[in-house]
Amino acid sequence: xxxxxxxxLGGTVLTVFVxxxxxxxxxxxxxxxxxAFNKNVLLTSWAGFTWKWVKQAIDNGRVRQDFLNSAEVxxxxxxxxxxxxxxxxxxxxxxxxxxxQILDAxxxxxxxxxxxxxxxGLLILFSRLHVALGIDTVIIGHVVFNSAYAIVIVxxxxxxxxxxxxxxxxxxxxxxxRVFRRVTFPFLLPALVVAWLLAFAFSFDDVITSTFLAGSxxxxxxxxxxxxxxxxxxxxxxxxxxxxxxxxxxxxxxTLLVAHGRVTGGLILGGRARRET
Amino acid sequence: xxxxxxGVASPTPYGTPPESGVPYGPGRxxxxxxxxxxxxxxxxxxxxxxxxxxxxxxxxxxxxxxxxGQVNYDTLAVHWGWNLQNYSQIxxxxxxxxxxxxxxxxxxxxxxCLAVGYPVAYxxxxxxxxxxxxxxxxxxxxxxxxxxxxxxxxxxxxxDGGPLATLVRSLGLGRLNIQYSSLAVGIxxxxxxxxxxxxxxxxxxxxxxxxxxxxxxxxxxxxxRVFWRVTLPxxxxxxxxxxxxxxxxxxxxxxxxTILGGGKTLMYGNLVATQFQEAGDIPLGSALAAALTAAxxxxxxxxxxxxxxxxxxx
Numbered sequence: 160x161x162x163x164x165x166x167x168l169g170g171t172v173l174t175v176f177v178x179x180x181x182x183x184x185x186x187x188x189x190x191x192x193x194x195a196f197n198k199n200v201l202l203t204s205w206a207g208f209t210w211k212w213v214k215q216a217i218d219n220g221r222v223r224q225d226f227l228n229s230a231e232v233x234x235x236x237x238x239x240x241x242x243x244x245x246x247x248x249x250x251x252x253x254x255x256x257x258x259x260q261i262l263d264a265x266x267x268x269x270x271x272x273x274x275x276x277x278x279x280g281l282l283i284l285f286s287r288l289h290v291a292l293g294i295d296t297v298i299i300g301h302v303v304f305n306s307a308y309a310i311v312i313v314x315x316x317x318x319x320x321x322x323x324x325x326x327x328x329x330x331x332x333x334x335x336x337r338v339f340r341r342v343t344f345p346f347l348l349p350a351l352v353v354a355w356l357l358a359f360a361f362s363f364d365d366v367i368t369s370t371f372l373a374g375s376x377x378x379x380x381x382x383x384x385x386x387x388x389x390x391x392x393x394x395x396x397x398x399x400x401x402x403x404x405x406x407x408x409x410x411x412x413x414t415l416l417v418a419h420g421r422v423t424g425g426l427i428l429g430g431r432a433r434r435e436t
Numbered sequence: 437x438x439x440x441x442x443g444v445a446s447p448t449p450y451g452t453p454p455e456s457g458v459p460y461g462p463g464r465x466x467x468x469x470x471x472x473x474x475x476x477x478x479x480x481x482x483x484x485x486x487x488x489x490x491x492x493x494x495x496x497x498x499x500x501x502x503x504x505g506q507v508n509y510d511t512l513a514v515h516w517g518w519n520l521q522n523y524s525q526i527x528x529x530x531x532x533x534x535x536x537x538x539x540x541x542x543x544x545x546x547x548x549c550l551a552v553g554y555p556v557a558y559x560x561x562x563x564x565x566x567x568x569x570x571x572x573x574x575x576x577x578x579x580x581x582x583x584x585x586x587x588x589x590x591x592x593x594x595x596d597g598g599p600l601a602t603l604v605r606s607l608g609l610g611r612l613n614i615q616y617s618s619l620a621v622g623i624x625x626x627x628x629x630x631x632x633x634x635x636x637x638x639x640x641x642x643x644x645x646x647x648x649x650x651x652x653x654x655x656x657x658x659x660x661r662v663f664w665r666v667t668l669p670x671x672x673x674x675x676x677x678x679x680x681x682x683x684x685x686x687x688x689x690x691x692x693x694t695i696l697g698g699g700k701t702l703m704y705g706n707l708v709a710t711q712f713q714e715a716g717d718i719p720l721g722s723a724l725a726a727a728l729t730a731a732x733x734x735x736x737x738x739x740x741x742x743x744x745x746x747x748x749x750x
Contacts, residue, residue, distance in 0.1 A: 169659060173555055173558070173559055174559065176555050176556075176559075177555060177556050177559040177560075180552055180556050181556075181571075181574060181575075183627075184574075184575070184578050184627075184630065185578065186593070187586065187589035187590055187593050187627070188578060188581060188585075188586065188589050190589060190592050190593060190599065191585060191588065191589045194592055201597065202592065202595070202598070203598065203602070242483060243483040243484050243487055244484070246479075246481065246482075246483060246484070247480065247483065247484035247485075249480055250478070250480035250481040250484075251481075254481070258481070261485075262481065262484065262485075265485075265492070265493070268492075269488070269492055271684060271732065271736060272729060272732065273685060273687075273688025273689075273705060273728065273732070274688075274690075275688060275690050275705045275708060275709060275725070276496070276688070276708070276725045276728060277492060277495065277496070279499065279708065279709075279712055279721065279722070279725055280492075280495025280496050280498060280499040280725075281491060281495045282712065283495065283498050283499060283502060283718065284491075284494065284495045284498055287498065300491070302487060303487070303488075303491050303492050306487060310484065360580065364582045364583055364584060366583075366584050366691055367690055367691065371709075371712070381582075381584050384584055384585070384588065385691065385695070388587075388588045388591060389694050389695050392588075392591055392592055392595045392598070396588065397588075397592070400582070400584070400585040400588050400589075401585075403582045403584070403585055404582050404585045406582075407581050408577070408580070408581050410580075411577065411580040411581070415573075
């Protein structure tokens with residue numbers, strides 16, 4: 160296709176702009192990792208490679224405790240999210256139109272509404288009921304948004320499945336539970352893995368809900384980073400942050416493996432976008 | 437109930453469970469949704485609705501009730517009442533100005549996001565299919581890595597004496613001093629929410645038939661005119677969706693202004709949080725949160741209608 164040279168020039172400018180946008184997207188993340196190994200405490204320039212900050216972070220008892228707290232919250236809340244999302248997704252397939260609308264509306268509300276509003280509402284509820292804040296209340300708060308993402312993903316997967324196979328299985332005499340175990344569940348499995356990993360990653364990374372619902376005695380890893388990062392840039396924070404990034408990125412890597420290279424992000428972001436368009 | 441429905445057309449007695457092993461006689465059609473019988477039980481929706489009701493809808497309702505209450509500043513006890521004092525307080529200059537600044541910043545950041553995101557989405561949508569997938573993936577990877585760390589990464593970049601400041605100084609452009617400024621908060625928002633802007637834009641642009649632009653070109657329109665009169669209007673639904681997806685969370689943002697604004701530049705989210713954490717005025721904080729929720733609902737509904745009507749036109 161031949162095009163006027165003005166267009167070609169425009170095309171080059173556009174490509175350069177887009178490439179620099181992508182560099183700009185990754186440069187700060189690379190910087191975090193580099194500064195986790197930077198000898199210069201002030202991080203103003205590169206002063207040589209060191210493991211010091213990483214060691215310091217690993218040896219820090221507070222970091223280790225917070226890591227365990229985060230892991231507990233993320234594991235429990237993501238499992239609960241699935242336990243809520245799978246039945247809801249199955250129910251929605253045959254539910255009435257009104258029922259589905261209510262499910263969709265409450266799901267997207269939980270995704271779109273700023274997290275801080277939901278967290279503060281829960282905070283008031285717990286203090287009214289004299290529930291002691293701690294790891295349990297954090298888990299409850301995380302499930303509120305986690306399960307919404309899980310429902311979006313499970314529903315997206317179920318939407319691509321007709322009920323023919325299940326009908327056939329039932330016609331051949333399989334009881335409902337057996338139909339689910341042998342037909343529906345295997346089909347859903349990739350979506351379940353994706354939903355679980357996403358819920359885990361979102362929970363592991365969460366700051367806002369944790370900050371308001373943890374009380375004074377409990378701390379998660381993101382809360383620790385958040386508390387330190389608001390005052391200064393510090394190489395040990397970089398080391399912890401790089402670790403947090405590795406964990407969330409590992410979840411993404413697994414997700415992509417499961418999804419076979421399909422752009423799964425489209426699923427979740429598509430879920431966010433779907434409400435609006 | 438479903439089974440009765442399924443059995444209407446069959447000669448067998450109503451209510452015969454499809455899984456009962458009754459052989460299919462002539463004319464006996466198994467319940468059409470036999471397999472879905474499992475999925476039909478209303479109980480399946482109980483965990484989802486129960487959790488949403490208990491831990492989301494009820495807390496929101498309590499928030500609204502609180503927003504009409506009053507706090508006793510000596511005992512910090514909340515007194516119930518149905519007055520609008522908290523809401524009129526929001527209208528007073530102290531809060532009104534803060535809200536105005538925060539909304540203005542999020543609007544500017546959203547527009548900056550659009551300015552960066554549109555060329556990116558346009559470029560990706562013009563690539564071969566395989567490369568489109570690659571670059572979409574490259575766009576999403578940072579979005580999936582820790583939100584907190586990404587914000588902290590921008591703090592690394594913009595810090596006094598950090599890489600950007602060093603670069604600016606070595607270019608002889610003077611001292612860069614944007615750490616803990618509203619500009620830094622804006623940069624953080626653009627950086628963090630860029631994928632949320634690009635994806636709906638990409639979806640809208642990718643759907644465009646290139647033939648439309650080509651024919652405008654063949655009819656003699658210059659490239660810029662083709663873009664302004666054809667491509668841009670046709671991608672309007674994507675623009676609306678992207679701006680809403682970025683603008684809403686940006687307005688309620690709490691983490692980015694706390695880390696990058698250094699407590700000086702407050703967004704709406706911080707304003708709400710301060711009432712709970714420091715001021716102890718929970719009713720006022722609730723009123724601020726309820727007002728934000730109402731505003732967001734209106735914008736989301738309006739945006740959906742705008743996107744839909746834009747789609748109808750095109």
